[in-house]
Amino acid sequence: MQKPKAKIQPKAKMQPKAPGEWTTGLWGCFSDWGNCITTLFCPCITYGQIANIVQKGKTSVFTEARNYATIMYFTGGCCLYSCFSRSKLRHKYNLPQSPCSLPDCAVQFCCELCALCQEYRELQGRGFNMAIGFDLNPTDEDGMINAASINQVLTQINTLTNQDGTTNAAPASQVMTQADTTNNHQNDHHDDYQE
Template sequence: MYPKQVEEGAAPLRAQSPPATGFPMNGGGGYYQAGGATAALAVQAKAPVAAWSTGLCNCFDDCGNCCVTCLCPCITFGQIAEIIDRGSTSCGTSGALYALIMLLTGCQCVFSCFYRAKMRAQYGLRESPCADCCVHCFCECCALCQEYRELKKRGFDMKLGWHANMERQGRTAATMPPQMHPGMTR
């Protein structure tokens, strides 16, 4: 029950490290590989977690967007997805895909909850008031409105899209490829 006492002159007892299995082990609270915790857990533990700038049901902050989202959520989703994807997908493409999933399966909340998780990871936001999938399954319109308001409060003009926002902020070099100079001439 108690650890053995180390006698004078005897070599100290070594603490046994957990086996290198890659599976979670009790006691350490993390995954063990090659005798140490993985870097992912170390980074995850240090990540700052901020609160959302508005609550889930603060629709009175932006009544216009709330009405648009209730009538046609694919528009709001498309605007959010374009900003979160940093312009790699357009508002129209994301909105059309959202509408197609909604019409064919009715499970658009599963698609949109992935974007909420991606947005939380980008901005270090808490998973609140509950899990992302629960928020989108039970309060889809409120979740989309909250995400829209969060991006708006972070300085994005949601009607402009990603590229126009970057131009407005003077960061075109970060999103555009470098200009190619003509070949060598003599």
């Protein structure tokens, strides 16, 4: 007797999520002074970090920052370039157009620096470490921060073991030896200046 073949059911379409909320407002620039100052004097760095994460590491922070700086220097139209990343970010997290339901390009055009700071804070608020880029942040297939991956990485770091189950202290001792060598080398130079 043959078993009846199971019918492959089509995947149900996902219903759109209810609109999310931005973790901070457009005018909250001063809640992160470091990013505020960086964005004020070198917005290309902030944009590069945002674009790298929003594009799931397909381009480097350097490449995006360079592109932004080039467009800013030669045309002044960097707001048009950066509005695409804002749109991707909004769609990824189902965020409303804000403030006042303005389109992304209008927000970027009128308040470029505040918008970049808000996008940066949004990604930070969702668990991304902006300083290390997309590739080193533990993410799932959708490019979202994955708590299970974070725990897995921490477990791997904390339990360096050999195949036989014994703790492998060699990497830690090598790191300590390198640190001691660096400190001794710095102290040697420090002594030269004191004489």
